[in-house]
Amino acid sequence: MTHILSVSVLNKPGVLTRIAGLFSRRNFNIESLNVGKTENPEISRMTIVVQGDEKVLEQVTKQLHKLINVLKITELDKNSIVERDLILIRVKCTRKQRSEIIQIADTFRAQIVDVAPDSLMIEATGTEDKLEALTELLRDFGIAEFVRTGIVALSRGQAAK
Amino acid sequence: MPKLNGGEIIIESLKKENVEVVFGYPGGAVINLYDALYNSDLKHYLGRHEQGVVHAADGYARSSGKVGVCIATSGPGGTNLVTGLANAQMDSVPLVAFTGQVSSSLIGKDAFQEADITGISLPITKHNFLVTDIKDLARTIKEAFYIARTGRPGPVLIDLAKDVTQAVTEFKYPDRVNLPGYRPTFEGHKLQINKAAKAINNASRPLLYVGGGAVISGAEKELREMVDKAKIPVTTTLMALGIYPEDQPLALEMLGMHGTQYANKATLETDILIAVGARFDDRVTGKLDEFAAQADIIQIDIDPAEIGKNIDVEIPIVGDVKTVLRELLPHIEAKKNGVWQQRIKELKENYPLKYEDDGSETIKPQYIMEEIDKYTNGDATIVTEVGQHQMWAAQFHKYKKPRQFITSGGLGTMGYGLPAAIGAQIGQPKEKVVLIAGDGSIQMNIQELGTAQTYNIPIKVIIFNNKYLGMVRQWQEIFFEKRYSSTKIPAPNFVKMGEAYGIWSKSVDKKSELDSALKEAMEHQGPAILDVHIPEEENVYPMVPAGAGLKDMIGG
Numbered sequence: 283m284t285h286i287l288s289v290s291v292l293n294k295p296g297v298l299t300r301i302a303g304l305f306s307r308r309n310f311n312i313e314s315l316n317v318g319k320t321e322n323p324e325i326s327r328m329t330i331v332v333q334g335d336e337k338v339l340e341q342v343t344k345q346l347h348k349l350i351n352v353l354k355i356t357e358l359d360k361n362s363i364v365e366r367d368l369i370l371i372r373v374k375c376t377r378k379q380r381s382e383i384i385q386i387a388d389t390f391r392a393q394i395v396d397v398a399p400d401s402l403m404i405e406a407t408g409t410e411d412k413l414e415a416l417t418e419l420l421r422d423f424g425i426a427e428f429v430r431t432g433i434v435a436l437s438r439g440q441a442a443k
Numbered sequence: 444m445p446k447l448n449g450g451e452i453i454i455e456s457l458k459k460e461n462v463e464v465v466f467g468y469p470g471g472a473v474i475n476l477y478d479a480l481y482n483s484d485l486k487h488y489l490g491r492h493e494q495g496v497v498h499a500a501d502g503y504a505r506s507s508g509k510v511g512v513c514i515a516t517s518g519p520g521g522t523n524l525v526t527g528l529a530n531a532q533m534d535s536v537p538l539v540a541f542t543g544q545v546s547s548s549l550i551g552k553d554a555f556q557e558a559d560i561t562g563i564s565l566p567i568t569k570h571n572f573l574v575t576d577i578k579d580l581a582r583t584i585k586e587a588f589y590i591a592r593t594g595r596p597g598p599v600l601i602d603l604a605k606d607v608t609q610a611v612t613e614f615k616y617p618d619r620v621n622l623p624g625y626r627p628t629f630e631g632h633k634l635q636i637n638k639a640a641k642a643i644n645n646a647s648r649p650l651l652y653v654g655g656g657a658v659i660s661g662a663e664k665e666l667r668e669m670v671d672k673a674k675i676p677v678t679t680t681l682m683a684l685g686i687y688p689e690d691q692p693l694a695l696e697m698l699g700m701h702g703t704q705y706a707n708k709a710t711l712e713t714d715i716l717i718a719v720g721a722r723f724d725d726r727v728t729g730k731l732d733e734f735a736a737q738a739d740i741i742q743i744d745i746d747p748a749e750i751g752k753n754i755d756v757e758i759p760i761v762g763d764v765k766t767v768l769r770e771l772l773p774h775i776e777a778k779k780n781g782v783w784q785q786r787i788k789e790l791k792e793n794y795p796l797k798y799e800d801d802g803s804e805t806i807k808p809q810y811i812m813e814e815i816d817k818y819t820n821g822d823a824t825i826v827t828e829v830g831q832h833q834m835w836a837a838q839f840h841k842y843k844k845p846r847q848f849i850t851s852g853g854l855g856t857m858g859y860g861l862p863a864a865i866g867a868q869i870g871q872p873k874e875k876v877v878l879i880a881g882d883g884s885i886q887m888n889i890q891e892l893g894t895a896q897t898y899n900i901p902i903k904v905i906i907f908n909n910k911y912l913g914m915v916r917q918w919q920e921i922f923f924e925k926r927y928s929s930t931k932i933p934a935p936n937f938v939k940m941g942e943a944y945g946i947w948s949k950s951v952d953k954k955s956e957l958d959s960a961l962k963e964a965m966e967h968q969g970p971a972i973l974d975v976h977i978p979e980e981e982n983v984y985p986m987v988p989a990g991a992g993l994k995d996m997i998g999g
């Protein structure tokens with residue numbers, strides 16, 4: 283099971299290390315972790331995707347709460363959130379394949395952000411599933427490299443406070 | 444408002460926190476702080492190694508119930524604190540450790556004696572701070588003490604850039620802390636309290652399993668009341684010996700790997716296990732799915748993360764032990780002794796702690812503990828190192844008050860005992876403090892004999908000299924066919940060593956001489972060392988092999 287946690291933290295030095303360190307020390311599986319500023323300059327929001335059953339999730343949440351600079355933890359319900367992941371992929375491509383790849387990108391509302399004689403770079407945002415589908419289709423052409431940001435997410439309709 | 448430099452601000456802040464005693468070791472990065480100490484009326488104890496310093500602060504905290512304070516310089520000073528911080532973190536001991544750091548402009552440049560001690564100590568402290576601006580200093584100290592002593596206590600480290608200790612600012616100590624991310628819960632949830640009371644009232648074989656949290660909370664009176672009212676037998680962890688007097692009929696003493704048979708058997712039979720500030724450590728439970736298998740579990744703990752961490756709990760109550768017991772008590776029905784209490788009596792009669800004594804001049808370690816118990820009439824603070832002697836000290840001495848047994852439980856740190864005994868004595872100047880040491884462990888921080896001598900700290904050091912790293916040897920004997928790989932350890936001449944430090948020292952190897960030697964050591968006015976030769980291959984029993992269930996105890 284994957285769970286998405288939205289964690290508000292005080293912007294103090296080392297707060298990221300504390301959280302990352304906690305995960306490795308307690309043997310929790312972290313799939314992705316994102317940190318960004320929020321509307322309040324003193325507070326950052328982390329979006330953490332963790333693997334594990336309900337018991338693991340309970341321990342993760344409780345252990346995170348013990349960190350002095352952690353203010354609030356919410357588990358996001360996948361059905362009522364907007365979640366986004368961003369990917370940059372460099373696909374190998376001959377001149378002939380270019381238009382086909384551009385078509386695929388269009389279908390996924392992705393953009394071509396760099397063109398080289400033997401490759402294209404594509405930028406796409408969306409849910410994890412969408413990005414995985416895109417990557418799968420492009421695999422046939424040969425993926426030279428890619429990088430993903432990991433998920434950021436917010437609940438729909440109401441502020442998470 | 445007066446302007447003070449960083450060193451002076453620290454001293455003034457410590458006074459505001461009612462600190463009377465600090466343990467430390469100077470160096471370049473804390474030289475300004477030491478300059479401020481020079482004229483202050485804080486009592487500073489100079490150790491001989493920073494590990495000794497932090498363990499002494501820990502022993503002080505455990506014996507007095509106050510926050511222990513220690514100081515070390517940057518680089519090696521800080522790294523020498525590491526074991527002591529981890530030890531305090533594991534056993535939930537409130538400490539504030541100050542470390543020097545290179546000047547803020549040099550941080551990150553591999554400057555002389557620079558080590559990233561906040562990074563290093565991150566997983567072994569409750570929290571830590573790096574102060575690079577004097578304006579943050581007083582507030583940080585306030586927060587550090589608050590965090591160290593409240594909720595589940597623990598060590599907090601404050602790393603001080605050297606320029607901060609030199610800089611000058613107006614001193615104003617904040618009245619309150621502002622820590623929006625830190626709000627420990629003290630009171631139990633009403634519904635949970637009611638549920639727990641019902642479960643206890645309906646139980647036919649309830650058992651209290653009491654741990655270090657009850658000691659930290661100071662709940663001995665409430666616990667006593669609960670036992671007297673509902674006639675619930677009590678077993679304690681190594682961390683809570685004495686929280687309920689061990690000479691009482693319902694006292695089962697310690698449970699777990701080296702616990703009493705009667706305590707462990709009671710856990711197999713109970714139908715409601717009430718965990719009170721205890722964390723289901725693997726040394727206690729053995730194989731988890733067999734632990735208290737017939738029982739529903741109630742767990743009272745201030746740390747929500749402890750609930751359900753190792754074992755499923757039917758009725759969790761998050762809160763402070765003393766507060767929760769007070770809330771619970773009015774709902775608990777008074778009971779008379781019955782079948783279960785009779786069963787407890789039988790268990791105690793049928794499976795007592797025992798050891799073989801062939802009547803020769805050999806001095807058995809268990810016998811030494813009994814003699815100390817007799818001599819002090821249970822009225823002493825016993826501090827230990829780590830190993831077999833630690834277990835004998837736990838088993839063969841009747842503890843009657845909390846904080847009478849001071850030991851490294853969670854980390855099992857050899858080298859803890861000697862400095863901790865010094866700290867414990869400073870924390871309770873009127874108590875008789877007896878250190879039970881192994882010949883291996885005591886060599887790990889033996890330099891602290893210098894500290895005991897300098898300040899004339901009257902601790903009585905009893906060395907259980909078996910010329911082995913006995914606890915490991917015992918495992919090798921039982922599980923590795925006596926392949927004693929690197930466990931034979933030559934001991935120095937402890938008497939000469941003690942005398943080199945100017946400490947009264949004596950060695951005994953005959954049972955008939957033990958009594959008078961013990962008396963001499965105990966009555967000696969300053970620190971004393973008694974080196975007692977015990978059989979080399981004596982084992983600690985009973986014993987539950989690691990990973991086995993409590994029903995599979997061997998020996999005893």
Ligand SMILES: Cc1cc2nc3c(=O)[nH]c(=O)nc-3n(C[C@H](O)[C@H](O)[C@H](O)COP(=O)(O)OP(=O)(O)OC[C@H]3O[C@@H](n4cnc5c(N)ncnc54)[C@H](O)[C@@H]3O)c2cc1C
Nearest residue numbers: 654655656680681699700701720722745763764852853855
């Ligand atoms: C060689 C060796 C052998 C050992 N053998 C044994 C053995 O046979 N039996 C045994 O018991 N131990 C043994 N130990 C010790 C063991 O490793 C653990 O340290 C010990 O069992 C933990 O005790 P505890 O559960 O009381 O927890 P502690 O470590 O004392 O933890 C205290 C608990 O109370 C909570 N708490 C703190 N303050 C409060 C409060 N105010 N209100 C409510 N809750 C609070 C904390 O959150 C924590 O959960 C041995 C150790 C060594 C080194």
Ligand SMILES: Cc1ncc(C[n+]2csc(CCOP(=O)(O)OP(=O)(O)O)c2C)c(N)n1
Nearest residue numbers: 830831832855857881882883884912913914
């Ligand atoms: C710092 C440290 N190193 C190693 C160990 C592993 N260990 C546990 S008990 C023990 C033997 C202790 O020997 P001694 O102090 O002589 O006590 P005895 O068991 O003989 O009573 C050892 C090596 C430890 N607990 N701590």
